[in-house]
Amino acid sequence: MRRIGALGRGVFVSGDHAASSTGRSGLAIAVKALVFGLLAPAAVTAQNAEISGFISDPSGLAVPAARVVVQSGQTGARRAVSSNQSGEYSVPALVPGSYDLTVEAKGFKTLQQKGVILEVDQRARLDFGLTLGSASEAITVEGSAPLLNASDSSVSTVISNRFIENLPLNGRSFSSLIDLAPGVVLTPATLYEQGQFSVNGQRPDANYFMVDGVSANLGSAGGGSTLLQSGSGQLPATSAFGGMSNLVSLDALEEFRIQTSTFAPEYGRTPGAQVSVLTKSGTNTFHGTAFEYFRNDKLDSNDWFANRNALARPELRQNDFGGVLGGPIRKDKLFFFGSYEALRVRQPQVANTYVPSLPSRQNAPPAVQPLLNAFPLPNGPDLGNGNAAFFATYSDPSSLDSYGIRADYLPFSNATIFARYSGAPSEL
Secondary structure, X not given: OEEEEEEOOOOOOOXXXXXXXXXXXXXXXXXXXXXXXXXXXXXXXXXXXXXXXXXXXXXXXXXXXXXXXXXXXXXXXXEEEEOOOOOEEEXXXXXXXXXXXXXXXXXXXXXXXXXXXXXXXXXXXXXXXXXXXXXXXXXXXXXXXXXXXXXXXOEEEEEEHHHHHHOOOOOOOHHHHHHHOOOEEEOOOOOOOOOOEEEOOOOOOEOEEEEOOEEOEEEOOOOOOOOOOOOOOEEEOOOOOOOOXXXXXXXXXXXXXXXXXXXOHHHOOOOOOEEEEEEOOOOOOOEEEEEEEEEEHHHOOOOHHHHHOXXXXXXXXXXXXXXXXXXXXXXXXXXXXXEEEEEEEEEEEEEEEEEEOHHHHHHOOOOOHHHHXXXXXXXXXXXXXXXXXXXXXXXXXXXXXXXEEEEEEEEEOOEEEEEEEEEOOEEO
């Protein structure tokens, strides 16, 4: 099944870049990206799944010309292939998800395999052994052994949506789950290198991120967030908060795979981890969720330094809210999935410093007094040497908006077209 992808404005842009785009220019970019996506169908095939296998008769011999039908459990999309003279079949470029497989051959009973789960970037193998009989008779298999990975020697870890939904994540960023993969070590931020993670001893800027098969990286030599970092590596396009909720909202994330070594040639852009993120698509049924997570200073005690100096408790506000909605526009043909997440934060701070004392202001030369008076008046004891203590509480505001809409269209039985438009302005 060939997939064609298009990308809208701001999908991998954070901070002021996404916020400064106008609606008209953003729409123009989205249209151009859609046209480009239609002309470049190979851009997103890397994240598709594939299933193949061997079809045999009761004696273990190959069954040629057996018809294999693969049908999506979410959208009803169908693919049909036939086994070759060696009994081998292959169905490439499948959208990751749940599938029902039906195998038919002359002189054999029809075999149906329900609920086969294909993961992002998976090359799965599933063999079938047919039973002699009439094709009108059907054998249905509800469960099966775990799929084997065919011709795939990569070392990888898949984090599924069910796992994401059941695990509490502080900050609601899927980057916290990357630490679960073997070989991943967190690295601190330094003056020369942005802190992310290292895989198998590689540099932190040697990792590569893709969302729906499209690059989600910034060059390490560009962007204001990579101070003094040089080289030819890649860094993920994080938000102003340093997380990756700007790439995809957690509720819109279907699953992601992190490959740490021996991955296929199509992932050879960088030697570090290859992180493939897959967003959710609409299905034949409507599904939606809404959420809000909050923190408030009414639920916390005062800061020790603020309490010691009899200062009011600084304002703490953190509201993370949003929701998703997906479903059919035209059953079995056209689907949509939209998401929105907003984060509003007021981070409490306590200032414990010193300012020019009152005598030093009064005794300063007239030309210097305006400069000294620009500092706030002291509210603590005189510390000598012209300085006095100053205490205050305040809150730093910051915000993030992450939104996106995805449409999937099945014009034919062997083709899927999808387009995604998203943006994620954030500021501190």
